Amino acid sequence: MxxxxxxxxxxxxxxxxxxxxxxxxxxKIDSREGYMQRWVRMKIHGEDDYSFSRMMTMGWRPRPxxxxxxxxxxxKTNIGEYGxxxxxxDSILMEIPRQNFERxxxxxxxxxxxxxxxxxNLNSGLSKGRGFSDIExxxxxxxxxxxxxx
Numbered sequence: 001m002x003x004x005x006x007x008x009x010x011x012x013x014x015x016x017x018x019x020x021x022x023x024x025x026x027x028k029i030d031s032r033e034g035y036m037q038r039w040v041r042m043k044i045h046g047e048d049d050y051s052f053s054r055m056m057t058m059g060w061r062p063r064p065x066x067x068x069x070x071x072x073x074x075x076k077t078n079i080g081e082y083g084x085x086x087x088x089x090d091s092i093l094m095e096i097p098r099q100n101f102e103r104x105x106x107x108x109x110x111x112x113x114x115x116x117x118x119x120x121n122l123n124s125g126l127s128k129g130r131g132f133s134d135i136e137x138x139x140x141x142x143x144x145x146x147x148x149x150x
Contacts, residue, residue, distance in 0.1 A: 026089065029068070029072065030072075031095065032067055032095065036096050039091045040091060040092055040093075041090060041091050042087070059100050061082075061096070062087070062093070063086050063095045064086075066084065074086045075087065
């Protein structure tokens with residue numbers, strides 16, 4: 001039995017409603033072999049943002065536009081000393097060799113472990129009385145919290 005056009009259109013519109021995704025403001029571009037990459041904000045409300053210089057200090061560099069495959073479109077702009085790079089909406093695509101990124105991640109893990117150990121040592125030396133309870137180190141965050149007794 002053949003389906004009517006209205007029924008097919010109606011069913012198709014219901015199927016796709018669950019597949020909708022928020023449109024990306026920044027294009028999705030695959031990273032180069034051996035590199036990590038991410039979009040970094042350069043300006044916010046027209047003012048320079050420290051994110052770009054912080055990432056440069058950590059070893060990230062703007063991704064040159066000529067590293068894209070010929071069949072991939074990405075917005076490009078000329079930024080002075082960096083030449084033609086991939087950039088849009090006050091953001092720039094930056095990359096770092098995977099090996100450098102892994103060394104940095106290992107360094108951060110080591111520093112977090114040292115912080116966690118120092119908090120444990122501090123807790124073991126505190127007397128439990130009036131005031132604050134143990135200091136907690138929240139893993140996978142950048143915050144240390146102090147819990148006030150109830």
